[in-house]
Amino acid sequence: MKDGDSDDELLRAAGRGDRAAYEEYYRRNAPWLLIRLRRRCGDAELAADVLQETFLAVWRAAGSYAGSEQAGGWLWSIATRRLIDAHRRRAVRVEAAGEPYEELVRAPSAEDEALASSFGAELAVALDRLSPELRAVLQATVLDGLSVREAAVLLHIPEGTVKSRSRRARLALKEALA
């Protein structure tokens, strides 16, 4: 196995039982997946659990991957299912204290703003003007492609609230960008 193999090739090799290819696939993709998961659940331990479950599922299902250059989206779709399952389990166990999406509630400092280069200043300003609750709903439904029901599980809010917040967020963005 060479470094030049694409993720597609690595996944297919893993589907045939090639552990070395699977490890290389993990090395390449675990970091971004973990970061993204951490941004979604604010609990590093839970994010790592989901990461582990996701890659176990990837090993089981690698043989069914038939896409071309869709390995990233494929991996993320598996991860979101695992993330939602984890939230369901947790919701059954205990109504934990603390806000979901804590890292979103925290406003970025001036230093953070300066460090990050902005692609679309207008969009950034418009997004920042949204309340954290609206932003979280928008992130779950638009960026992560979750259904209303899944977003409700992830954010610990009723489905109706997801819908109304999503509508409000879109309206606010539309006005801000008009």
Place this chain on the structure above:
Amino acid sequence: MTWHVPADTVRAYVHGRIADADAWSVEAHLSSCEQCRAELAAEASHVPALMADVDSRWSAVAADLPAQGRVRRGTVWRELVVLVTAGPAARWAWLTASLAVLALAAGVGAITPMTGGGELPLLGMVAPLVPILGVAASYGSGLDDAHEVIASTPGGGLRLLLMRSVTVLAASSVIAVAAGLFSGYGSPVPWLLASLALVMLTLAFGSLLGVGRAAAAVGGGWAVAVTVATLDAPADAIPSLLTVEFAPVWLVLAVVAALVVTVRRDAFDHIILTTRH
């Protein structure tokens, strides 16, 4: 894709110092860009807090790899096999019944001829009935658990009916020929052609009456015709229906019936194929 995430944005994202709008752009792009994923992995390798989890979870994953799932791709051949074999819940019972009936007919016919001086070709009389009943039982009958589901699919009409009929014909012909060889019966050509013609007739009438009723009608018709022919024939002669000379008639009948089925093929998509209720 020509656009890539700038290096300082990757760094900001990895270290968690990034505004939401930029983070969203990064995440949307990462899903589809392998190059940027690789860049991010390189950047992340300098973050101990992240790599500790990545490494420890790899150990956990690698230590406990489950069995891989078996992937069966959907091919035309597999579709055929599933459609043909999965349908009739009673397929083994049907096969066993065919075998028993033909073996009995061959055995009884060979041991005790039923008319005084001549031989009554019991096997030749019974053999053509077996595939008709098979066809009737294999499609749209109460024996097919999946019938209602199948009937609602685009491939559930004539195509499936023909596939199952061919299966039934193939299986019962082999059994009939074997029974014929075993019992020392004459040429199997007449009754095999008769089987084919009767099955085609069943399908042709099936487009009007439903397969179940058509099978009953054709089977009954055959029984009457054979009985009459037997009574009519001299005691030591084989009924003319089952002689080699009669074979072209069966062939013509089969072709005509096939034409009828071709013309009326759309009927199988609409009529009620079940005989239950």
